[in-house]
Each structure stands twice: as C-alpha cells, then as structure tokens.
Amino acid sequence: MKFSLIVHASPFSAQTSSTAYRYAKCLLEEGHQIFRIFYYGDGVLVANQQIAPPQDETNLLSSWQSLAKTHNLDLVVCIAAAVKRGVLDDNEAQRYDKENANLALGFELSGLGQLAEAIAVSDRVITFGN
C-alpha cells in the first residue's frame, strides 16, 4: 500500500517525531511504500542540519536521513513553516539575506501543493500531530 505521513510536532518537545519515524520504518519493513513525508509546523525543526544532540540521545535527524537514503524517501518540509523557524535552503537564505542555509541533506523545502498531492495519490495518510 502507498502511504504518506504528516509530522506536526517538534522533535524536541514531543514524542511524535520519533513515533512517526518508528512507524515509517515499520511500514517499509512490512513491504509498504512511502510516497512522501511532509513536515509541518514545529515538525520542520528536525530538518535543521545544525542539530547536534548529546551522544547518548537519539539523533532523529540522522535517523530520518539514513532511512530516506536507504529507501529513497521524499522528505518535504513546508517552506512557510520552515522559513519562519529559521530552516532555510540556499534559495531562501539568499532571499532573506541570511548568511547560511541550514536545511539538512535529504530534505526539500516546498509548499502545501506537495501535501495536497500526497493526500490525493496515497492510499493512506497518517497524521502524527501534537
């Protein structure tokens, strides 16, 4: 079956992002397909490449990245939610005259059209909100 996931919650203040990760991993292990993962609201904070958690804590950013790399996942970050929270790709850094881009490798900034498409083409859309 074709799934898409929406991740709303901050990786720092809620369990949601890690639940979503575990669910995504299990979906793939069970042979399902993930069309897209859409990060929205505070969920976008996981796509900041500058995240440097202590070594004895789970690094959700690198977990998502390695899952995406292995399974060629489409990780889309809502551009409006991201820019507002200081998660910028090269284009946006330039547009807002910021010194650095910090969107992590494997993620892409895009709009709600990507979410609408995911909802339209997926058999199931699962929301991980908080």
Add this chain to the structure above:
Amino acid sequence: MLNGLSSGDAVLLIEDAVYSALEAHQSIFKALSPDDIQLSALEADIQARGLEDKLSPRFSSVNDQGFVKLSCEHDKIVSWY
C-alpha cells in the same frame, strides 16, 4: 472523538494517550460495545510507561506491525491530538 465512532471503527491509543487504557478510566469507553468498536493501545508506549499489568481487558496491546496492519484495514484514519 468518541462521539464520532460508529460500528466497525477501531481506536488505537498512542504515546500519553495509553493512560486512558487504564482500568480507572474505563467509564469513558462504557458506551462503546466491544462487538462494534475495537480498542487497542500501542505496546511500546505501554511498556515505556510501565503499564503492562494495569490495562483494562477491554484493550488489546498492539505492536508497531499491528499499528501498520490497523492502518491498512481501515480506509479512513483520523488522528486526534
């Protein structure tokens, strides 16, 4: 959320919501017939909170594979948070 349920629906509690599966909270679910509505709670979240022995018998414990299976069995899925 409970008012929106109809026969054949299933409810899966995850994260802190698994506390609602405790015996002490069962009055919430009294109106739901076990034959109509399947109630479950996510195993990893139950274990993380040490609630294995405290769940109401009305609830079954479901692992991640069970979560995926439930998602496949029901074509409309609503997250309440």
